[in-house]
Amino acid sequence: MLSAKMEEALNAQINAEGFSAYLYLSMSAYAESLNMSGFANWFRIQSQEEQFHMMKIFDYVAERGGRVRLEKIETPQVEWDSLLKAFEDTLEHEKYISDRINKLVDLAIQESDHATNAFLQWFVTEQVEEESTADGILQKLRLMKDAPGALFMMDQELGRRAYTPPPAA
Numbered sequence: 001m002l003s004a005k006m007e008e009a010l011n012a013q014i015n016a017e018g019f020s021a022y023l024y025l026s027m028s029a030y031a032e033s034l035n036m037s038g039f040a041n042w043f044r045i046q047s048q049e050e051q052f053h054m055m056k057i058f059d060y061v062a063e064r065g066g067r068v069r070l071e072k073i074e075t076p077q078v079e080w081d082s083l084l085k086a087f088e089d090t091l092e093h094e095k096y097i098s099d100r101i102n103k104l105v106d107l108a109i110q111e112s113d114h115a116t117n118a119f120l121q122w123f124v125t126e127q128v129e130e131e132s133t134a135d136g137i138l139q140k141l142r143l144m145k146d147a148p149g150a151l152f153m154m155d156q157e158l159g160r161r162a163y164t165p166p167p168a169a
Helices: 004-033 037-063 083-110 114-144 148-158
Strands: none
Touching: 004 037, 004 083, 037 083, 037 114, 037 148, 083 114, 114 148
16 A cells, blocks of 8 residues: 555656656647657657656556546647757756656655555666656757758657557566
8 A cells, every 4th residue: 555645746746747748749749840750759759658657657556556636737838949949858857757756766765665666666767768868869969050961860860769668567
């Protein structure tokens, strides 16, 4: 069984993951409006990953005898100054989510909730990957500056990303 405090914190994370999915879908729409379908694809896949994260926590709360309580999801930003700015925001958002996950781990440790701590380790590892991937793309965008050919090549590369759900635990 989850404590009331842990259940509340996990429900808040479900909401945060839902917002993340909306944010990346909004970024996808922004990239699509620029006719950058590869960037749009990357953000759309990112949205699908966030939905997976949300459902993973949703299922865990239910499995532990908790009650999922869905809350209103905040409206995401819809415009960015550039794809570079969208990826700067992506990296900052992933750092924010990492901080939230770390605080959940801290709470699980504080409450001696070893099962939740073990469950959250998957997210700790996932966030390292999320930050690294966003930072890698961001660094490439900074290097290419305003070179249209380089941007076109990156759009092609990001267009090849496909969603592959992680294997069941």
